[in-house]
Amino acid sequence: MRVSPRRVVKHDASVEPAKLSRRWKKQRARAVAAAKISGPTAVSCTKDNSFYFETYKCPEKMRDVMTECGVVDKLLEAHVKRLQDKAWSIFPYPCIGMFEFVKFNLPGYRSYPRILSLLRSGGVYLDVGCCVGQELRYLLSHEGIPASQLFGCDIEPEFLEIGYELFMDAPGAMRLEAADIFDDEAWTENEMKQRCAVVHAGYFLHLFSYQRQLLAAKRLVGYLERKKGNTIVGRMIGSRAPGEYTHPTVGIMMRHDRESFGRFWKRVAEETGLKLDVQCDICESTVRISHDGKKFDHPPEEKATEITFSITIV
Ligand SMILES: C[S@@+](CC[C@H](N)C(=O)[O-])C[C@H]1O[C@@H](n2cnc3c(N)ncnc32)[C@H](O)[C@@H]1O
Incomplete structure (x- = not known):
């Protein structure tokens, strides 16, 4: 079937700029007609073309406008949200559900x-x-x-992978590697023992029952280089009524008040043969409110608190 170029020119006439040359109009009409006859494949969209560039770098002024229009924020928020969902499907930790993983504490x-x-x-x-x-x-x-001084481990290798996606970086000089700290064969046991000045345990120790917590704390102490001032820092959920509580996804969690926390570390010190100074700040509120007003708090009977601590060799 042949489509008359004249008909096509007529159809497009209203959108044509007034001063298009006759020759140009004819050429365009022929192209449109060809596309109508054989469908989209008649106009090749191949990228193998000198006038198609593969990469884009945003010029500064365009970035300013995109930022003012909210494009940068929206892309960033969509990026974090996608990775939150990905991490959530690996393990639904509250710190993932409530975006703690994108905060610097x-x-x-x-x-x-x-x-x-x-x-x-x-x-x-x-x-x-x-x-x-x-x-x-x-x-x-x-x-x-320097990256050479920084090490991280997690039992879930996928969380580390999500970290690379989130920060759009790649494995480099900073060593991030999967390890279960209870595993005697883990690289952390072989390579990090008595090597660290600072061990960070953010929202970590509370994941365990009293007995597991004791074992975990002794592992953390084991990573410290035996030198005055070296320290374990972190935070955890506590309670004004210390004891073991059951969390719907995490399981049995030992929560401390100031006294039970002190006793706990006294025991760790005795069992590891170290002299430890125990400092903790206790925040009575554990409420989290989302950007759109959704409110979370622990059940009131749990009397939850948040403990920030530092345990230092003296
Ligand atoms: C609640 S998240 C806290 C994450 C992070 N530290 C923060 O403050 O945002 C606890 C993390 O501990 C990891 N984890 C749990 N058990 C572990 C174990 N036995 N050895 C190493 N990592 C473990 C989890 O996979 C999770 O990423």
Whole structure:
């Protein structure tokens, strides 16, 4: 079937700029007609073309406009949301559900200046249960701590992979590797023992029952280089009524108040033969409110608190 070029020209006439040359109009009409006869394949969309560029780098002024229009924020939020869902399907930790994995908590610790001074004088940092490794990226990019001093482990290798997707980086000098800290064969047992100035346990110790927590704490102490000032820092959910509680996804969690926390670390110190100074700040509120107003809190009977701690060799 042949379509008359004239008919096509007539059809498009209203959108044609007024001064199009006759020759140009004819050429275009022929192309449109060909496309109508044989469908879209008649106009090749191959990218193997000198006038198709593969890569794009946003010029500064365009980035400013895109930022002002909210494009950058929306893309970033969609990116985080997609990875939250991916991480959630691996294990539904509250820290993933409530976007704690995209917060930097370390800089808010009271012990942060001390942590920085240990790292700036060459100390090794190990993040245990680092998940996507956000705190490690903060130390590397914001504080300029050399990658060679930074280590992270997590029992779920997929969380580490999601970390690379999230920060759009790749395995490099900073060592992030899967390890179950209870595993005697883990690389952390072989390579990190008595090597660290700072061990970070963010939202980690509370994942376990009292007995497992004791074992975990002794593992953390085991990573510390035996030197005064070296420290374990972190945070965990506590309780004004200490004891073991059952969480719907995490399971049995031992939660402390100030006294039981002190007794716990006294026992760790006795069993590891170290002298430890125990500091903790207890926040009575554990409420989280989402950006769109959804409110979470632990059941009131659990009397939950949040403990930020530092355990230091003295
Ligand atoms: C609640 S998340 C906290 C993540 C991160 N530290 C933060 O503060 O945002 C606990 C992390 O510990 C990891 N984890 C749980 N058991 C572990 C184990 N036995 N050895 C190493 N990592 C473990 C989990 O996979 C998870 O990423």
